[in-house]
Amino acid sequence: MRSRTTLADVAKRAGVNVSTVSRSLNQETSGQVSKATVNKIRKIAEEMSYSPNTVARGLRTRKSMTIGVIVPDLTNPIFPPIVRGVDSVLFSRGYSALVVNTDNNAEIENALFDSLMERQVDGLIIATGHTERSMITKYHNQGVKAVLVNREASGVPYPSVIGDDAAGITAALEHLAKLGHKKVLHLAGPTILSTASVRSNAFTNTAKHLGMSTKIIKATALSVSAGEIAMNKFLEANPKSVTAVLAGNDLLALGVFHALRKHGLRAPQDISVIGFNNMPFSEDFSPSLTTVSAPHFEMGVESARLLINQIEGKVTSPRKITLPVTLVVRESSGPVPKR
Amino acid sequence: MRSRTTLADVAKRAGVNVSTVSRSLNQETSGQVSKATVNKIRKIAEEMSYSPNTVARGLRTRKSMTIGVIVPDLTNPIFPPIVRGVDSVLFSRGYSALVVNTDNNAEIENALFDSLMERQVDGLIIATGHTERSMITKYHNQGVKAVLVNREASGVPYPSVIGDDAAGITAALEHLAKLGHKKVLHLAGPTILSTASVRSNAFTNTAKHLGMSTKIIKATALSVSAGEIAMNKFLEANPKSVTAVLAGNDLLALGVFHALRKHGLRAPQDISVIGFNNMPFSEDFSPSLTTVSAPHFEMGVESARLLINQIEGKVTSPRKITLPVTLVVRESSGPVPKR
DNA sequence: CTTAATCGTGCAATCGATTGCAGGCTTTAT
DNA sequence: ATAAAGCCTGCAATCGATTGCACGATTAAG
Numbered sequence: 001m002r003s004r005t006t007l008a009d010v011a012k013r014a015g016v017n018v019s020t021v022s023r024s025l026n027q028e029t030s031g032q033v034s035k036a037t038v039n040k041i042r043k044i045a046e047e048m049s050y051s052p053n054t055v056a057r058g059l060r061t062r063k064s065m066t067i068g069v070i071v072p073d074l075t076n077p078i079f080p081p082i083v084r085g086v087d088s089v090l091f092s093r094g095y096s097a098l099v100v101n102t103d104n105n106a107e108i109e110n111a112l113f114d115s116l117m118e119r120q121v122d123g124l125i126i127a128t129g130h131t132e133r134s135m136i137t138k139y140h141n142q143g144v145k146a147v148l149v150n151r152e153a154s155g156v157p158y159p160s161v162i163g164d165d166a167a168g169i170t171a172a173l174e175h176l177a178k179l180g181h182k183k184v185l186h187l188a189g190p191t192i193l194s195t196a197s198v199r200s201n202a203f204t205n206t207a208k209h210l211g212m213s214t215k216i217i218k219a220t221a222l223s224v225s226a227g228e229i230a231m232n233k234f235l236e237a238n239p240k241s242v243t244a245v246l247a248g249n250d251l252l253a254l255g256v257f258h259a260l261r262k263h264g265l266r267a268p269q270d271i272s273v274i275g276f277n278n279m280p281f282s283e284d285f286s287p288s289l290t291t292v293s294a295p296h297f298e299m300g301v302e303s304a305r306l307l308i309n310q311i312e313g314k315v316t317s318p319r320k321i322t323l324p325v326t327l328v329v330r331e332s333s334g335p336v337p338k339r
Numbered sequence: 340m341r342s343r344t345t346l347a348d349v350a351k352r353a354g355v356n357v358s359t360v361s362r363s364l365n366q367e368t369s370g371q372v373s374k375a376t377v378n379k380i381r382k383i384a385e386e387m388s389y390s391p392n393t394v395a396r397g398l399r400t401r402k403s404m405t406i407g408v409i410v411p412d413l414t415n416p417i418f419p420p421i422v423r424g425v426d427s428v429l430f431s432r433g434y435s436a437l438v439v440n441t442d443n444n445a446e447i448e449n450a451l452f453d454s455l456m457e458r459q460v461d462g463l464i465i466a467t468g469h470t471e472r473s474m475i476t477k478y479h480n481q482g483v484k485a486v487l488v489n490r491e492a493s494g495v496p497y498p499s500v501i502g503d504d505a506a507g508i509t510a511a512l513e514h515l516a517k518l519g520h521k522k523v524l525h526l527a528g529p530t531i532l533s534t535a536s537v538r539s540n541a542f543t544n545t546a547k548h549l550g551m552s553t554k555i556i557k558a559t560a561l562s563v564s565a566g567e568i569a570m571n572k573f574l575e576a577n578p579k580s581v582t583a584v585l586a587g588n589d590l591l592a593l594g595v596f597h598a599l600r601k602h603g604l605r606a607p608q609d610i611s612v613i614g615f616n617n618m619p620f621s622e623d624f625s626p627s628l629t630t631v632s633a634p635h636f637e638m639g640v641e642s643a644r645l646l647i648n649q650i651e652g653k654v655t656s657p658r659k660i661t662l663p664v665t666l667v668v669r670e671s672s673g674p675v676p677k678r
Numbered sequence: 679c680t681t682a683a684t685c686g687t688g689c690a691a692t693c694g695a696t697t698g699c700a701g702g703c704t705t706t707a708t
Numbered sequence: 709a710t711a712a713a714g715c716c717t718g719c720a721a722t723c724g725a726t727t728g729c730a731c732g733a734t735t736a737a738g
Contacts, residue, residue, distance in 0.1 A: 004456070006723095006724055006725080007724065007725060007726095008724075008725095016687075016688085017687065017688045017689075018688095018724085018725080018726095019687075019688065019689080019690095019726080019727075020686085020687060020688075022724095022725065022726060022727085023686095023687090023726090023727090026726085029726090029727085032685085032686075032687090033686065033687080034685080034686060034687090037686080037687085051453060051456065051457050052457055052724085052725075053398075053457065053459060053723090053724050053725065054457045054458045054459065054725095055394055055397045055398050055403055055458070055459045055723090055724080055725090056398050056693090056723070056724030056725040056726090057724075057725050057726075058394045058693090058725090059392075059394050059395050059398050059692090059693045059694065059695090059723090059724080059725075059726095060692070060693050060724080060725050060726045060727085061693085061725085061726065062693070064394055066437075066458075073423075074413075074419040074422060074423055075416075075419040075420055075423060075619065077414075077416065077619070077620075079419075080413040080414040080418075080419060081414055083413060083438075084412075084413055084414060084440060087439075087440065091439075091451075091454075096437055096439075096454065096458060097437075097438070098405075098435055098436075098437060099422075099436070099438055100426075100430075100435075101423060101426065112430075114390060115430075115435065117343070117390065118390050118391055118392065118393045119393045119394070119405075119435060120392060120393065120394045254620070254623055257623070280414065280416070281416075281593070281620050281623075281624070284593055284596070284620075284623075284624045284625065285620070285623045285624065285625060286623065286624060286625030286626065286627070287625065288625070345693095345694055345695080346694065346695060346696095347694075347695095355717075355718085356717065356718045356719075357694085357695080357696095357718095358696080358697075358717075358718065358719080358720095359716085359717060359718075361694095361695065361696060361697085362696090362697090362717090365696085368696090368697085371715085371716075371717090372716070372717080373715080373716060373717090376716080376717085391694085391695075392693090392694050392695065393695095394693090394694080394695090395693070395694035395695040395696090395723090396694075396695050396696075397695090397723090398693090398694080398695075398696095398722090398723045398724065398725090399694080399695050399696045399697085399722070399723050400695085400696065400723085401723070679738100680737105680738090681736100681737085681738085682735100682736085682737075682738100683734105683735080683736070683737085684733100684734080684735070684736085685732105685733080685734070685735085686731105686732095686733085686734095687730105687731090687732090687733100688729105688730090688731090688732105689728105689729085689730080689731100690727100690728095690729095690730105691726105691727090691728085691729105692725100692726085692727085692728105693724105693725090693726090694723105695722100695723090696721100696722085696723090697720100697721090697722090698719105698720095698721090698722105699718105699719090699720095699721105700717105700718090700719085701716105701717095701718090701719100702715105702716090702717090702718105703714100703715080703716085703717105704713100704714085704715075704716095705712100705713080705714075705715085706711105706712085706713075706714090707710100707711090707712080707713090708709100708710090708711085708712095
């Protein structure tokens with residue numbers, strides 16, 4: 001890389017001290033310099049196409065203007081929209097995002113955290129979903145600024161942004177009830193993940209309230225293959241014991257599709273399937289997936305706003321933002337099959 | 340953020356100069372310090388949980404250990420795997436990735452480039468696909484180290500990593516030929532995007548070689564909706580004039596599905612459809628999509644390797660790496676319909 | 679017309695690391 | 709025993725910005 005023009009270069013050409021150049025170029029301090037000088041210097045800086053060295057500035061100001069974004073896995077399609085939402089806010093405020101993937105591995109998460117700290121990030125947006133809170137507590141003890149997104153965060157000292165999972169589950173179950181379903185299976189994610197446990201609890205409560213007969217099975221991960229394995233096992237043990245499946249997220253629902261196909265069953269004719277998230281392309285699955293749509297982009301936006309407010313010491317922002325979700329009815333859910 | 344322990348803190352506790360601490364902690368320079376001192380200092384640093392300030396180091400060494408990754412849009416599912424491939428290499432070598440989205444907008448790309456330069460990135464991985472080369476030339480003139488990925492790069496002064504698009508198109512067309520198709524439509528992306536033009540040319544050449552009768556239409560973007568619009572228009576103007584469609588990528592193919600459905604046509608019974616990329620979930624579409632699988636993760640890996648070699652002045656690496664692709668046959672392609 | 683307040687600019691320290699150079703001490707060779 | 713060489717370590721400059729303080733010049737007040 002060629003070396004870029006520095007404040008000193010501009011100062012020399014303008015015949016002034018670097019401090020004057022610095023003050024002229026910065027919005028907040030340019031009032032300390034005469035208008036004539038400011039104009040002259042701005043013009044020269046422009047000509048020399050000066051642009052500040054964020055690294056040097058960060059050293060002095062103790063602000064790197066970068067934010068760490070911790071996700072489990074960027075290839076899970078719900079995270080790119082969140083990241084883009086985050087990014088849209090950060091960029092407009094002069095920040096950049098350093099996105100890292102933990103693969104839900106605590107060891108990796110630790111290493112990544114250290115790496116982010118060494119890079120002097122100004123704050124963290126945490127989208128990993130462990131209910132286990134020791135990591136979060138550790139961050140907080142180190143005085144790290146952070147916001148949690150897409151994960152329940154009770155008893156945790158950080159603000160959070162979540163979708164209204166309970167309302168989503170309720171809407172889905174009411175939809176099933178209206179279609180006549182009485183026996184519903186919940187394919188939950190691992191309860192170590194907070195979204196999984198929240199949705200699972202909501203399922204239990206609402207189903208009881210609606211007078212449904214329920215079963216719950218757990219997948220070992222929020223992935224297609226884990227969903228398929230769990231559903232296969234269920235279908236082998238309890239054929240035809242339920243008329244609908246509510247999956248913990250869309251990936252699990254996709255696993256359910258695979259398992260149904262393997263057992264010669266069709267959705268929704270034999271069994272209705274509902275997912276959660278309305279991830280990209282869920283309308284293009286076979287059948288198109290009825291699911292609860294969560295506003296991932298907006299969640300990213302709100303979490304970034306919350307974090308920046310926290311960093312810049314603005315207004316005390318709300319501790320928790322819950323964004324509304326909506327049920328999207330598609331082909332995979334239908335009336336109870338007639339025997 | 341609480342202030343962290345610095346070299347000076349460790350030095351004071353150890354009763355030595357910061358320079359000795361610095362040399363002791365760095366692999367390459369620890370030979371200059373006596374073993375006894377190194378051990379003592381390492382122990383103390385450990386106790387004080389010292390970790391280096393990357394910003395300060397970067398200022399002095401003129402290396403930020405961060406890489407800019409420029410993609411059009413992270414929510415396009417082919418990019419997350421590329422980014423994760425890049426990341427896997429970067430992280431193991433101590434680098435971090437700053438991922439930015441251009442939305443194929445030159446103005447935004449310019450602003451992002453400036454922002455990356457201000458952050459002193461050590462290099463760029465460029466996954467945006469404009470055939471227009473002025474931006475690239477500008478980067479090169481500024482002495483920026485870079486690698487191109489997933490885009491043709493002839494006449495450009497940077498190494499590149501691409502999938503073997505021409506071979507993929509050939510495999511797809513040969514597959515169609517074997518199924519008896521003689522009249523094939525190519526739904527190309529905008530030719531301003533390099534992958535689109537490469538695939539389009541390969542289509543023309545191979546189809547001629549196979550003696551097929553061809554038509555080509557262009558979508559205005561590599562998106563589902565653009566594909567749908569273009570295909571709708573085609574179906575209205577030329578109903579039943581082809582028996583197969585080769586789309587420029589999977590998103591366009593999905594658009595084709597939508598258009599077919601709208602016109603009451605089914606794949607593959609009425610018309611065969613083939614995509615390109617084998618993006619995540621393309622096997623779950625309705626029907627599952629026959630497509631050319633490109634090794635996106637590996638492309639990310641190789642591009643990161645190429646870039647780091649370039650940065651660290653290692654072996655002269657090859658100017659161009661072409662990775663093999665494979666045709667994945669699924670439900671959306673079948674024999675020519677009998678009339 | 680003097681004194682005080684204000685304005686504009688420069689000096690120099692600072693952020694936390696890295697690194698060339700110098701010098702004291704030890705070791706080796708003659 | 710003495711000179712040469714090598715080994716450790718410290719000093720201080722440096723990377724490129726920001727910012728408290730000081731000082732001379734200008735303006736306002738009395």
